[in-house]
Amino acid sequence: xxxxxxxxxxxxxxxxxxxxxxxxxxxxxxxxxxxxxxxxxxxxxxxxxxxxxxxxxxxxxxxxxxxxxxxxxxxxxxxxxxxxxxxxxxxxxxxxxxxxxxxxxxxxxxxxxxxxxxxxxxxxxxxxxxxxxxxxxxxxxxxxxxxxxxxxxxxxxxxxxxxxxxxxxxxxxxxxxxxxxxxxxxxxxxxxxxxxxxxxxxxxxxxxxxxxxxxxxxxxxxxxxxxxxxxxxxxxxxxxxxxxxxxxxxxxxxxxxxxxxxxxxxxxxxxxxxxxxxxxxxxxxxxxx
Numbered sequence: 001x002x003x004x005x006x007x008x009x010x011x012x013x014x015x016x017x018x019x020x021x022x023x024x025x026x027x028x029x030x031x032x033x034x035x036x037x038x039x040x041x042x043x044x045x046x047x048x049x050x051x052x053x054x055x056x057x058x059x060x061x062x063x064x065x066x067x068x069x070x071x072x073x074x075x076x077x078x079x080x081x082x083x084x085x086x087x088x089x090x091x092x093x094x095x096x097x098x099x100x101x102x103x104x105x106x107x108x109x110x111x112x113x114x115x116x117x118x119x120x121x122x123x124x125x126x127x128x129x130x131x132x133x134x135x136x137x138x139x140x141x142x143x144x145x146x147x148x149x150x151x152x153x154x155x156x157x158x159x160x161x162x163x164x165x166x167x168x169x170x171x172x173x174x175x176x177x178x179x180x181x182x183x184x185x186x187x188x189x190x191x192x193x194x195x196x197x198x199x200x201x202x203x204x205x206x207x208x209x210x211x212x213x214x215x216x217x218x219x220x221x222x223x224x225x226x227x228x229x230x231x232x233x234x235x236x237x238x239x240x241x242x243x244x245x246x247x248x249x250x251x252x253x254x255x256x257x258x259x260x261x262x263x264x265x266x267x268x269x270x271x272x273x274x275x276x277x278x279x280x281x282x283x284x285x286x287x288x289x
Contacts, residue, residue: 006032009083019036055134068121093197115196118206140215144175151167187217225289
């Protein structure tokens with residue numbers, strides 16, 4: 001019954017749109033997401049920040065859909081107040097580890113090049129487009145300091161003492177890494193297997209650009225470590241910037257900090273789709289891998 005309020009909003013805004021089946025996807029942090037007839041995807045922002053993310057995403061995609069080698073959402077349903085929007089579903093599903101392992105070497109190399117080609121376009125988005133989208137660089141050192149503060153306040157008492165020490169030592173190392181100047185580009189911010197669609201032995205699309213921002217391009221490589229370091233290296237081999245000698249080292253650090261942010265979110269983010277137990281499991285899996 002709770003889903004009816006979302007569907008009523010769609011019907012009110014777009015009375016000519018009809019559907020027979022509805023599926024709500026799980027595990028979303030900033031949006032409530034519905035699939036109508038496995039044809040349309042509607043994303044509802046959970047709060048004002050989510051609405052701002054959605055607005056920025058739509059602006060970027062208006063540019064990116066003409067340039068991207070992977071299909072990206074093309075929003076055709078836009079609510080008047082900016083709370084939600086919908087697009088035609090892109091064919092494909094999440095690439096599971098078991099499926100990846102069964103792919104041939106040739107297929108893996110092709111897919112690594114697909115990702116690199118996509119990142120080559122995204123990371124070279126012109127400054128004029130970035131200004132129009134309305135994203136800015138953030139103070140990453142301040143973000144890490146705030147993260148550590150939240151972990152000390154709300155999380156360290158819930159985990160083992162040795163794990164808390166590992167986190168504190170890692171974040172100190174991470175802060176030192178951030179002090180080194182690096183190229184800043186427009187990044188997806190959450191480019192993981194969840195947000196890359198796989199179909200017929202190749203990637204078919206990239207979705208969920210809600211976390212796009214200006215940052216170190218190495219961030220967009222972090223999610224691919226689950227497919228092995230060789231796959232990450234193959235992506236980088238096809239990437240446009242090979243002047244950065246410690247690029248892949250930073251990717252490893254960004255990979256590990258994901259686990260800390262997930263654990264922090266499970267405790268402190270009011271829209272978290274996971275509880276502490278699941279967040280702790282993911283933390284250990286990612287941080288210590």
